[in-house]
Amino acid sequence: MLVNHAxxxxxxxxxxxxxxxxPVAYHGTDDHESVWPGRAxxxxxxxxxxxxxxxxxxxxxxxxxxxxxxxxxxxxDCS
Ligand SMILES: [Zn+2]
Numbered sequence: 001m002l003v004n005h006a007x008x009x010x011x012x013x014x015x016x017x018x019x020x021x022x023p024v025a026y027h028g029t030d031d032h033e034s035v036w037p038g039r040a041x042x043x044x045x046x047x048x049x050x051x052x053x054x055x056x057x058x059x060x061x062x063x064x065x066x067x068x069x070x071x072x073x074x075x076x077d078c079s
Contacts, residue, residue: 008038042075
């Protein structure tokens with residue numbers, strides 16, 4: 001997939017993956033890691049309700065045979 005870094009990120013269309021609507025301001029309660037505009041949260045039962053309430057203690061995990069990388073705390077697409 002081509003990513004145009006001049007504009008907002010466009011989430012990949014992947015079978016079985018759906019995204020929560022709404023922008024992400026930042027990632028992590030302490031770090032406030034910057035998140036590229038357009039980055040989306042994969043819908044799922046994550047320990048943290050939103051990236052803004054997540055923490056850097058969570059690892060990342062590839063889903064769908066390596067098609068998408070998400071934070072295991074909040075489901076933020078980190079691909
Ligand atoms: Zn997270």
